[in-house]
Each structure stands twice: as structure tokens, then as C-alpha cells.
Amino acid sequence: MALLVYATAADYTAYTKKPAPADIDGDLERASERIDELLQGAVYATDSSEMPVDADLRAAIARATCAQAAWAREVGDPYGVASAFKKTDIGSVRLERASGSDASGPPRHAQDAKAILRRAGLLPGVVIDATAWR
Template identity: 35%
Template sequence: MNAYATPAQYTAFAEEPFEGSTAKLQKRLRSASVEVAALTRGAIYAADSSGLPTDAETANTFADATCAIVEHWEATDDPFDVEANAGAVKIGSVSLGTTSSSSDGLSAREKLARRIGQRAMTILSNAGLVGAAVAHS
């Protein structure tokens, strides 16, 4: 899968510079693009044969959402969702985290927001791309 955003787009979007190599950033952008593709699975938009949006506004929205996910992963330092699923750690009388699994009682949307950040979901929702097949041109 191609990434919906480039390292240059990430640099322009993000509040803080990416801490790592360009190769690592490209991998994160591809991983975030997988999340965007999953979120927009039912959305209707013009796409080329590789599935990339052909409309500039839609392409920019996908890029922004992809960058927002990577930025969230950088802020949480948890791109693999390890900590969000780890639950509490208890050593003697000291407890770190919650007393139950951190995802207990959360809706699927809340779990998703915890994993990728609310900002990406808001970007796609505001553009009408969440929850709605891809029209190939």
C-alpha cells in the first residue's frame, strides 16, 4: 500500500518535528495510511487504480488524517498500541495505570480513538469520509 502522506507533508502538518529517520517516518506514514484506509472503507471518493484519491481536496484530507495519526503516535510514544492494551501494572502496593484493562468498557470508537487519536477521526468525519465504496476512475 502506498502512503497517503509524504514526509514533507508530515513536516508541514506536525507541531513538532519527527524524531527519527526519514525511513522510519515513511514506515509510520504507511502504517497510518492502513488505519485511514480502514476508517474510510465505506467512503465514496474518486480513486486511481492503486486506491489513492484523485481529487486534491480528498487527497489532502487523507494526508492530514495520516499525519495526525503519526503525530498522535509520536505524542503517545505508542505506535503499536502496546501501552493502551497493557492495563495496570502493580508492584506491591503501588499501581501504575488503571486497576483494570485500559480498554475495558470502551466502545469500539473509543478504543480506536485511543489507538490513533481523535484528531484523525475528526478530520475524516468533517470531510464526510468516515462510515460511508470507492469509485475508481
């Protein structure tokens, strides 16, 4: 299965009201992966390229992807790996891994991205019998 990228550089520019950085395509790919994590369990119709058929849902997912990319750029964690650590130090490199229910590392997903998906009705995901749509 090919990687779905939910937003373009033009979408990013429209969302942030700033010119897209030269390396935005890679950021949007990684942001799309994070959005896929949030969309697990969401049910919506897709076209042959696996993109949402509903224009409003498609636009919401694109905005959420842009929000995720902008947030990841701002916090300097485009891969979302910092959530695995409770504490990090750069001088003499010391990492303390987050663990269990007391993990308090930074979040992996942008709050704005989650809010956009929630308003679009995509969060929380609800699994239904898709055969009922036929």
C-alpha cells in the first residue's frame, strides 16, 4: 500500500498563511502518518486512491495534516519520537525513557490536528458494519 499524503504545500500555505518551506513535502508525509494513527477506526468512504470522497472530510484531513506538520516543525520533532522520552538533555546526552501509565513525555499528535478531526466527526473513531452502506 502506498503512503497517503493528505495535504500539499499549497494546503500548508493556506493553513499557516506563510510560504511553505522548501522541505515541506517530507514534513507532510510524516504528518500524514501521524494523522493515519489518529484515523484508525474512523469510517468514511474513499475513492480509488484511498482519499476521502466527501469534500468536507477531505478538507478537514488536509487541514489536520497541515496542523500536525506545522506543530512538528515548531516543536522540532517531525518524527514524533520525543513522546518516547520523559526527559531529554543534550549536554552529555541523557535520555530518560517514558514508561507505563506515568509516561509524561511530550505528545505525539498536535492538539489542533485532533480538534480539527474531532469537529469533522472523525474522532473518536467508531467502527460500524460497512456492509450497511451498500
